Amino acid sequence: MPREIPPTAGLPLQLGDLYGRSEDLATVLARQLATPSVQLACSGTAAFLVALETLRRREPRRSRVVLPAYTCPLMALAVRQAGLDLVLCDLRPDHFDLDHHELARLCDARTLAIVPTHLGGRIADVDGAVAIARKVGAFVIEDAAQALGARQHGRSVGLAGDVGIFSLAAGKGLTTYEGGVLVAQSADLRRELAEVAAHIRQHRGWEVRRAIELFGYWALYRPLGLHYVYGRPLRAALRRGDPVAAVGDDFSARIPLHRLGQWRQRVAARASRRWPAFLADNTARAQSRCARLRSLGLMVLGDRGIDSAGTWPVLMLLMPDQAARDRALAALWQRGIGVSRMFVYALPDYAVLQDWVADGPLPCARDFATRMLTISNSAWLDDDGFDAICAALVRALTAAAD
């Protein structure tokens, strides 16, 4: 039977998640994140739009939003949709964190928000961004779209800045197929976020579509189903030479805004009973696999100190150079064993953003995009599959010497 490992470890649904009693999703999440309340949105990007709108109401004269130059292109589209100005900050070398020297230079009295971003479940340096933001009176929005469940200093990510956003999109962990979550430390900000979101209406068309998609996720998010709905389109995109379509980075320009429907909320609330055990299982597997990769001389992104406990949807590898990364992808990307890429380019290099995003040198963001690859941390990637990946990666490292 054909099999396909998903590129990230999403929480699979069970039949019993589709119906029956459940708690309210916002209540479940607030408890699991240990925060007084959370607010739901129809996507992580919609949550970001609500955050931008809310902060703009507070500081109408500030219009600049600083994003890392390597992040989800949807974030840039959201800044544009909010009518704000995008500023890109380069990364620090060999990491996805913002370069704090450059960040300090880019921020001033026009800066509305800085957006440190947790990628692949790994925890970003938010405290450094907060220190710079405080000096100029800007806000910090933590993009924790890929890090629901990650904790640092004993509390959930998303709470060290002013507002935190999470994604409930398929493949990012707990899912409503598309969905988002907002958190904030300050009770005033939570109230203001709710006021802004209160204007968002229900949209029957979107909700029917998303409910069907969530049902499809239940039916097909398993190795056989993924072969047809994920693996085949992926390979077709790669044959056409379209890596952006292959990773699903080809977004339409308008971000939909509507309420997250009740049925989908209840499905996720029921599935969330398995979520803590799922995260623990992922962490154990990731730790032993990271150790193995490092013993082979590979660079895997890890957590920042003992006080950090990220989540592990993927393992992020930085190869020594683009040639080695591309050799590894040539050997592995089409094999259906969970090796993939995250965002294909630094933001200015996406065709959809080119007319609008100002280009700059951004050497570290571009370097990160060209050297990174991801290995799925799905439980369906068994030891034989992981051994095959390790062997191909070692060949990709040494092939240059042949």
Ligand SMILES: *Cc1c(COP(=O)(O)O)cnc(C)c1O
């Ligand atoms: C997925 C993602 C988003 C957007 O979340 P959606 O729920 O897909 O709208 C934002 N930032 C990052 C880093 C992401 O990975």
